[in-house]
Amino acid sequence: xxxxxxxxxxxxxxxxxxxxxxxxxxxxxxxxxxxxxxxxxxxxxxxxxxxxxxxxxxxxxxxxxxxxxxxxxxxxxxxxxxxxxxxxxxxxxxxxxxxxxxxxxxxxxxxxxxxxxxxxxxxxxxxxxxxxxxxxxxxxxxxxxxxxxxxxxxxxxxxxxxxxxxxxxxxxxxxxxxxxxxxxxxxxxxxxxxxxxxxxxxxxxxxxxxxxxxxxxxxxxx
Amino acid sequence: xxxxxxxxxxxxxxxxxxxxxxxxxxxxxxxxxxxxxxxxxxxxxxxxxxxxxxxxxxxxxxxxxxxxxxxxxxxxxxxxxxxxxxxxxxxxxxxxxxxxxxxxxxxxxxxxxxxxxxxxxxxxxxxxxxxxxxxxxxxxxxxxxxxxxxxxxxxxxxxxxxxxxxxxxxxxxxxxxxxxxxxxxxxxxxxxxxxxxxxxxxxxxxxxxxxxxxxxxxxxxxxxxxxxxxxxxxxxxxxxxxxxxxxxxxx
Numbered sequence: 001x002x003x004x005x006x007x008x009x010x011x012x013x014x015x016x017x018x019x020x021x022x023x024x025x026x027x028x029x030x031x032x033x034x035x036x037x038x039x040x041x042x043x044x045x046x047x048x049x050x051x052x053x054x055x056x057x058x059x060x061x062x063x064x065x066x067x068x069x070x071x072x073x074x075x076x077x078x079x080x081x082x083x084x085x086x087x088x089x090x091x092x093x094x095x096x097x098x099x100x101x102x103x104x105x106x107x108x109x110x111x112x113x114x115x116x117x118x119x120x121x122x123x124x125x126x127x128x129x130x131x132x133x134x135x136x137x138x139x140x141x142x143x144x145x146x147x148x149x150x151x152x153x154x155x156x157x158x159x160x161x162x163x164x165x166x167x168x169x170x171x172x173x174x175x176x177x178x179x180x181x182x183x184x185x186x187x188x189x190x191x192x193x194x195x196x197x198x199x200x201x202x203x204x205x206x207x208x209x210x211x212x213x214x215x216x217x218x219x220x221x222x
Numbered sequence: 223x224x225x226x227x228x229x230x231x232x233x234x235x236x237x238x239x240x241x242x243x244x245x246x247x248x249x250x251x252x253x254x255x256x257x258x259x260x261x262x263x264x265x266x267x268x269x270x271x272x273x274x275x276x277x278x279x280x281x282x283x284x285x286x287x288x289x290x291x292x293x294x295x296x297x298x299x300x301x302x303x304x305x306x307x308x309x310x311x312x313x314x315x316x317x318x319x320x321x322x323x324x325x326x327x328x329x330x331x332x333x334x335x336x337x338x339x340x341x342x343x344x345x346x347x348x349x350x351x352x353x354x355x356x357x358x359x360x361x362x363x364x365x366x367x368x369x370x371x372x373x374x375x376x377x378x379x380x381x382x383x384x385x386x387x388x389x390x391x392x393x394x395x396x397x398x399x400x401x402x403x404x405x406x407x408x409x410x411x412x413x414x415x416x417x418x419x420x421x422x423x424x425x426x427x428x429x430x431x432x433x434x435x436x437x438x439x440x441x442x443x444x445x446x447x448x449x450x451x452x453x454x455x456x457x458x459x460x461x462x463x464x465x466x467x468x469x470x471x472x473x
Contacts, residue, residue, distance in 0.1 A: 005470070071429055072469070073428070073432070073456045073457070073468045073469060074456060074457060074458065074459055074464075074465050074468045074469050075465060075469060076469045077456075077457060078457065078458070210457065210458030
């Protein structure tokens, strides 16, 4: 048994989970800032982003080293490929969280348009999808991953509804264009985070079962 | 149309010890078949049954069947000589005869009493070319094969096989005595030869199995645990025992 190699696999997994926690925290900060109207929460974002970016580079380098030196196969190879893919997804999620925070700080400078209903609902689903995608990876839980895939449509529908509503507001009152555009951009970023959570879920299915369910080439429900 | 080799329900006993247990395997098409597994799992034994190399071992009993183009090699009247001409073997260590390079390549032809000198010279050239040795040895044809370095000796053994135009080439760890560069050359040669020959290789080197074979069988304790496309075996094996071996968790 190549115990040292398995220890290294665990180390790279731990790194990815630390990166995941940081990214999750960034998304939570963005959500709370928006919902609680608390701009001070955003102070922590730059430090987290820098750490996420550091992990992004370090994890890829570590995986490259492990693949080159150990020539992993089967589940180990899928695991390392999965790590590199999720690594890229997490880095993008971090970027979206940063962009959401920028949007939130602009939105909070202005009076609230109306009581928000769909945005918090969408944000709640997206946060859960992202959190679940990381849990699915920790436990290589393909069933949980498949459930995440099913949630993506809900997010798309809510985003569409939000855009329609804000477009209506903009057409009625041009003074509200600025804040409406910011909210649309925020909704878009959350929708992208849902896409990344979906991608992570697809990677989990691949790592756990060796099935590639991307683009519905294989039925994700089977 | 019959497959080139079809092995079914093959049992082999060395006295009371059962070395192969109901093994099924098919070799056909332009594929290289790799056999992997821990020492003593029966992969070399299986390879040697395909050209009846185990027959000489005392106490060997074989049940089941091995069909070559649909003909049972154990129960038909196929001559052993004829079988081994059609199913040649390359061994772990190169075994050139203590003869010249030229005589090594023509050895099989002489056994067949083939006497056309011009045609013989053509066969020698073609066999050495097919084994990627012609450029290296065309000026050394009269030199003793034993003076060649190991990697050339191994390719000379392959050229000696090719001269009698076999249909199947069995390779029993053909690179285990060779350095990485010589190993790479043999592997490249195998990939060339598979266009015209059926090749079965036993190897301890899993990277070699994954690099050269199209189909791969994992054997354990005399059983064929899993047999399938090499790309599947090395990315998503279906049997946990295969997974454990492939990922180094076995033993």
